[in-house]
Amino acid sequence: MIHLNNVSKRFRHPDGGWFDAVRATTLSIAEGEIFGLIGFSGAGKSTLLRLINLLERPEAGAVLVDGQDLTRLSASELRRARQNIGMVFQQFNLLANRTVAENVAFPLEIAGWNRADIALRVAECLEVVGLTDRAEHYPAQLSGGQKQRVGIARALAPRPKVILADEPTSALDPKTTQSVLQCLADINARFGVTIVLVTHEMGVVRAICQRAALLDGGSVVEVMDVKQGEVQALSSAARDMLEAA
Numbered sequence: 001m002i003h004l005n006n007v008s009k010r011f012r013h014p015d016g017g018w019f020d021a022v023r024a025t026t027l028s029i030a031e032g033e034i035f036g037l038i039g040f041s042g043a044g045k046s047t048l049l050r051l052i053n054l055l056e057r058p059e060a061g062a063v064l065v066d067g068q069d070l071t072r073l074s075a076s077e078l079r080r081a082r083q084n085i086g087m088v089f090q091q092f093n094l095l096a097n098r099t100v101a102e103n104v105a106f107p108l109e110i111a112g113w114n115r116a117d118i119a120l121r122v123a124e125c126l127e128v129v130g131l132t133d134r135a136e137h138y139p140a141q142l143s144g145g146q147k148q149r150v151g152i153a154r155a156l157a158p159r160p161k162v163i164l165a166d167e168p169t170s171a172l173d174p175k176t177t178q179s180v181l182q183c184l185a186d187i188n189a190r191f192g193v194t195i196v197l198v199t200h201e202m203g204v205v206r207a208i209c210q211r212a213a214l215l216d217g218g219s220v221v222e223v224m225d226v227k228q229g230e231v232q233a234l235s236s237a238a239r240d241m242l243e244a245a
């Protein structure tokens, strides 16, 4: 579903030099996987995630999603391709002056859906995340966990094949974290949506990921399997880093 081929991303430093946030990275994520990107702060996790929908454009390499190389698309083709890739943010990024239902409707309005289809789809998505009774509330009236469920419903609304989640539970307490992770796992199981999730917490990887890439200094140290809630790191470098995490 996702294939990153030798992608690199560098940023300009205020002092005029360059900083390599992602170094010549190759990574494949299968359809229907829940895949984690884990590592210390500054390892390049968010940058790598944002390369998948081209929120960051790589200097080099190809970004294939669902068979399309996003780096070769025109602006309008890229807008269409992005309908297929939902995004969930750490700080929810909800529109404060829109109700829950209007927030979920937002990407569908942008995509030009008609009103009747929007109403049906919004109701479906709110049902999936268990917020039907909050449709007319405003974000300020919701708990953190409920806000993130709105963020997930909004990401799900355009029927994407991929959802990218950037530290989706880092702003939440442990109990709410579990229920939000369960919500993502349900969406993966019910609709087969491929989920890529950035986290710095091993507990998150253990809870829902099938595989995870450990990042350090902009490179993948190891791609690890998660079996029965345990992360199977093979290299001693990865084991040392996971122990320190």
Ligand SMILES: Nc1ncnc2c1ncn2[C@@H]1O[C@H](COP(=O)(O)OP(=O)(O)OP(=O)(O)O)[C@@H](O)[C@H]1O
Binding pocket: 011, 012, 019, 020, 021, 039, 040, 041, 042, 043, 044, 045, 046, 047, 048, 200
């Ligand atoms: N727009 C930008 N301009 C300049 N430097 C950036 C930019 N975005 C990221 N960086 C730098 O790139 C490096 C990797 O950042 P990134 O956010 O991808 O790491 P991360 O692993 O997600 O870390 P964190 O867990 O702290 O979010 C960091 O050193 C960061 O300061």
